[in-house]
Amino acid sequence: MSQAKKPLPLWADIILIPIINILMALTVAGIIIYLIGENPFEAMKIMIYGAFGYDEAIGYTLYYATNFIFTGLAVAIAFHAALFNIGGEGQAYIGGLGVAILLLALDQYLPFWVLLPLAILASMIFGALWAAIPAYLQAYRGSHIVITTIMFNFIAANLMVYLLVNVFIVPGSMIPESRTFADNAWLPFMHEMFGWVGINISSSPLNLSFAIAIIVSILIWIFIWHTRWGYAIRAVGFSESAAHYAGISNKKIIMMTMLISGALAGMTGINEIMGVQHKLLLDFVAGYGFTGIAVALMGRNHPVGIILASILFGALYQGGAELTFDMPNISREMVTAIQGLIILFSGALAYMSRPWLEKLFGLFGSINKKIEVG
Amino acid sequence: MADSSIAINLRGISKSFGAVQANKNVNFSVPKGTIHGIVGENGAGKSTLMSILYGFYEADSGEIYIDGKETQIHNSTDAINAGIGMVHQHFMLVDNFTALENIMLGAESGMVLAKSISHAEIELEKLESEFGLWVDLHAQTEALPVGQQQRIEILKALYRGAKILILDEPTGVLTPQEADQLFSILRSLKNRGTTVIIITHKLREIIDLTDNVSVMRQGEIVANLKTLDTNQEELAELMVGRKIRMDLNKKPSDPKEVLLTVKDLSFTDNQDIQRLDSISFNVHAGEIVGIAGISGNGQSELLEILSGMRHCTEGQIIINNKEISPTDETDAQKVRQYSVGHVPEDRLKRGLISAFMTNESSILGYHKHSKFNNIILTNPSAIKKHCLHLMESFDVRPKDPSLKSANFSGGNQQKLILAREMDPKPKVLLVGQPTRGVDIGAIEFIHKHIIDMRDNGSAVLLVSGELDELISLADRILVMFEGKIVGEIEASIADEKTLGLMMANAHTQESTIEQAI
Numbered sequence: 068m069s070q071a072k073k074p075l076p077l078w079a080d081i082i083l084i085p086i087i088n089i090l091m092a093l094t095v096a097g098i099i100i101y102l103i104g105e106n107p108f109e110a111m112k113i114m115i116y117g118a119f120g121y122d123e124a125i126g127y128t129l130y131y132a133t134n135f136i137f138t139g140l141a142v143a144i145a146f147h148a149a150l151f152n153i154g155g156e157g158q159a160y161i162g163g164l165g166v167a168i169l170l171l172a173l174d175q176y177l178p179f180w181v182l183l184p185l186a187i188l189a190s191m192i193f194g195a196l197w198a199a200i201p202a203y204l205q206a207y208r209g210s211h212i213v214i215t216t217i218m219f220n221f222i223a224a225n226l227m228v229y230l231l232v233n234v235f236i237v238p239g240s241m242i243p244e245s246r247t248f249a250d251n252a253w254l255p256f257m258h259e260m261f262g263w264v265g266i267n268i269s270s271s272p273l274n275l276s277f278a279i280a281i282i283v284s285i286l287i288w289i290f291i292w293h294t295r296w297g298y299a300i301r302a303v304g305f306s307e308s309a310a311h312y313a314g315i316s317n318k319k320i321i322m323m324t325m326l327i328s329g330a331l332a333g334m335t336g337i338n339e340i341m342g343v344q345h346k347l348l349l350d351f352v353a354g355y356g357f358t359g360i361a362v363a364l365m366g367r368n369h370p371v372g373i374i375l376a377s378i379l380f381g382a383l384y385q386g387g388a389e390l391t392f393d394m395p396n397i398s399r400e401m402v403t404a405i406q407g408l409i410i411l412f413s414g415a416l417a418y419m420s421r422p423w424l425e426k427l428f429g430l431f432g433s434i435n436k437k438i439e440v441g
Numbered sequence: 442m443a444d445s446s447i448a449i450n451l452r453g454i455s456k457s458f459g460a461v462q463a464n465k466n467v468n469f470s471v472p473k474g475t476i477h478g479i480v481g482e483n484g485a486g487k488s489t490l491m492s493i494l495y496g497f498y499e500a501d502s503g504e505i506y507i508d509g510k511e512t513q514i515h516n517s518t519d520a521i522n523a524g525i526g527m528v529h530q531h532f533m534l535v536d537n538f539t540a541l542e543n544i545m546l547g548a549e550s551g552m553v554l555a556k557s558i559s560h561a562e563i564e565l566e567k568l569e570s571e572f573g574l575w576v577d578l579h580a581q582t583e584a585l586p587v588g589q590q591q592r593i594e595i596l597k598a599l600y601r602g603a604k605i606l607i608l609d610e611p612t613g614v615l616t617p618q619e620a621d622q623l624f625s626i627l628r629s630l631k632n633r634g635t636t637v638i639i640i641t642h643k644l645r646e647i648i649d650l651t652d653n654v655s656v657m658r659q660g661e662i663v664a665n666l667k668t669l670d671t672n673q674e675e676l677a678e679l680m681v682g683r684k685i686r687m688d689l690n691k692k693p694s695d696p697k698e699v700l701l702t703v704k705d706l707s708f709t710d711n712q713d714i715q716r717l718d719s720i721s722f723n724v725h726a727g728e729i730v731g732i733a734g735i736s737g738n739g740q741s742e743l744l745e746i747l748s749g750m751r752h753c754t755e756g757q758i759i760i761n762n763k764e765i766s767p768t769d770e771t772d773a774q775k776v777r778q779y780s781v782g783h784v785p786e787d788r789l790k791r792g793l794i795s796a797f798m799t800n801e802s803s804i805l806g807y808h809k810h811s812k813f814n815n816i817i818l819t820n821p822s823a824i825k826k827h828c829l830h831l832m833e834s835f836d837v838r839p840k841d842p843s844l845k846s847a848n849f850s851g852g853n854q855q856k857l858i859l860a861r862e863m864d865p866k867p868k869v870l871l872v873g874q875p876t877r878g879v880d881i882g883a884i885e886f887i888h889k890h891i892i893d894m895r896d897n898g899s900a901v902l903l904v905s906g907e908l909d910e911l912i913s914l915a916d917r918i919l920v921m922f923e924g925k926i927v928g929e930i931e932a933s934i935a936d937e938k939t940l941g942l943m944m945a946n947a948h949t950q951e952s953t954i955e956q957a958i
Contacts, residue, residue, distance in 0.1 A: 309791050
């Protein structure tokens with residue numbers, strides 16, 4: 068008769084299953100690459116080398132990962148309250164606007180170490196405010212957060228076009244960009260910081276915000292699992308009715324969670340605007356907000372998982388760029404397709420391999436038992 | 442052995458879920474045209490066994506013989522084809538369908554409904570008159586009383602040609618009168634050759650109704666008995682595996698000062714339906730006041746308002762000298778600070794969070810308490826210590842605070858909730874359905890603790906659907922009907938029949954109706 072199922076050990080759940088999912092995605096991607104007429108193993112080698120093979124590559128990978136950590140955490144904390152914040156894209160965009168406004172206004176007057184906390188604060192406040200309206204509409208008016216946050220992405224995109232073309236543009240310029248910030252408003256690049264202590268690494272966009280992202284991840288972990296507010300968020304996320312019984316206000320939790328979520332997404336602006344571009348420009352978010360959803364899914368809404376998933380997606384971005392460069396047959400769209408496959412297998416089909424694994428583990432379990440008995 | 446006088450014969454059925462063996466080598470047979478009862482504590486494996494018979498689960502090993510023929514049941518379609526019908530504890534009905542549409546659902550005979558409708562109507566009217574199963578076929582299901590909805594479920598099974606009918610806890614939602622009607626229907630089914638299997642934890646029903654009874658304990662059948670040869674005490678003992686004290690040995694109550702006052706309380710919900718209609722009563726320190734009523738007559742709303750989860754639309758509540766009026770923005774946390782404990786009616790939906798570890802569930806509602814928090818961070822060791830303390834004082838098993846709340850049995854979950862709500866020694870204790878779905882051993886334990894709370898000077902308000910429980914536990918019983926209190930009776934002189942009539946608001950006016958004291 069049917070084999071008894073055993074619950075999977077924790078390590079299988081958080082390590083084995085994601086690896087199997089990625090391998091399945093890569094297998095399918097490999098078949099497609101083969102059909103295009105390229106060697107899939109060669110392509111894989113180029114991607115991995117392009118993402119991790121030399122210090123500049125690692126710098127790029129981690130620079131992308133920084134954005135994904137912020138947007139991934141934003142999606143994850145909302146998930147903990149059972150809210151699906153799809154507006155990371157817009158919140159990140161507006162967060163960048165906050166950074167730019169602050170730096171454009173104050174870069175002539177204040178030193179870096181004063182500007183940095185202010186800029187972080189500005190990114191968080193602007194991102195949070197952009198999330199606040201959908202949050203209010205969900206909590207007090209019952210408009211679904213998925214719809215409103217999507218709409219706010221469009222509003223953000225159009226607002227930024229308007230502001231850049233009409234407000235921030237340098238007079239006389241044809242490019243919708245603000246002026247470049249003064250040097251004291253630039254986040255130090257990682258290669259500069261390594262240079263201070265005498266280590267030479269190649270230059271890359273990787274900057275101090277990666278460290279900020281790691282610190283924020285730790286703070287979010289503490290917040291979700293080790294404070295009474297995190298407790299309340301998870302209570303609402305798991306069971307709204309039990310939270311209601313406990314006297315936790317669903318409305319307040321929606322507001323609080325979405326404000327934090329928006330603030331986290333907004334911090335993408337620190338990396339992009341203060342760290343890399345040093346000016347406000349169009350479309351600097353480039354889909355990081357949406358990829359954050361996949362990152363959170365894959366990272367199981369846990370900061371550690373999110374950091375790992377962010378690095379994976381950073382590697383896909385960076386290695387994918389190298390791949391299109393080295394293999395002209397493989398277009399940018401092909402790389403996007405590979406990313407899509409990974410999102411599909413590790414997000415939507417995340418538990419596909421689970422029943423098989425459970426059976427397999429059950430089988431091993433009973434064999435072990437027989438050996439012990441024998 | 443093709444004995445066709447045996448409707449069901451189960452041989453060596455075993456089923457395990459992970460490490461838990463839900464059914465162990467179960468053997469039993471049910472002769473055709475009899476009513477067979479299955480009793481057992483929660484988690485004894487009754488439901489699993491019936492789910493195997495109905496094709497929800499497949500057994501790990503064992504054989505099923507229907508009418509003497511070995512039958513493979515892989516899913517409920519197989520079960521229906523084998524002539525098995527099931528009436529679930531929670532009805533599987535589409536609320537906004539008519540009774541007729543519900544019965545036909547999944548058994549339509551073609552693309553065009555009109556033909557199958559007329560066919561079904563004729564068929565059903567035959568069934569209705571044959572078994573006295575009267576239901577208004579064209580009424581919308583949600584508008585029908587629960588007893589009628591249950592009949593729809595039975596008709597559904599019979600319409601599909603069921604010769605064997607399984608009922609899972611069928612009387613849990615019925616008034617005593619409705620239950621009596623159900624029993625007479627079941628008897629007439631039996632007289633016409635249908636085999637009935639009834640799962641219940643109410644031993645009196647087993648004695649009244651069944652021909653044979655099987656007792657399950659820890660996944661095994663511990664006894665197959667002729668109902669005539671046994672009695673409630675023996676069955677209870679077999680179920681639990683030890684002697685059970687059925688009487689509570691309760692001292693007479695000694696009511697002192699009033700701790701809970703409800704004055705002209707009314708509540709209209711957001712669909713503009715009046716759920717509570719100027720309710721007034723008092724609960725004194727040292728007494729247990731029971732609220733009886735068919736579910737859905739305002740008891741749940743009353744509990745939710747008193748505990749701060751909802752706001753009344755009119756009236757006044759005074760808890761422990763603190764006044765709450767409709768305009769006060771109280772919530773459950775604030776009301777708890779007035780020294781109120783609240784054991785919710787629905788333990789899985791409200792009482793704890795199944796996905797939480799138990800130490801997290803053990804502070805639900807108290808998570809802001811300074812005992813469990815430092816300035817910013819929570820204090821995990823204090824929470825764990827508190828959880829262990831609760832588990833110890835209420836004998837919650839297994840004593841593992843990091844186990845997920847969902848992995849405890851119903852009785853242990855309920856004990857944990859009671860422990861959590863009673864531990865701060867609240868002046869006012871609101872209790873909803875304290876023993877619903879809880880096994881007999883735990884019921885005894887829970888009742889004892891509720892009485893201890895009373896004896897220590899708490900005012901206890903008890904809402905329960907179990908009349909036995911109300912009569913044995915409460916000192917006074919208020920009866921609710923359509924949002925009003927329609928009667929009050931001393932528990933010492935109450936019996937199920939009077940209460941049942943009062944609950945249906947059909948009692949003669951001679952029984953004293955005193956609204957407030």
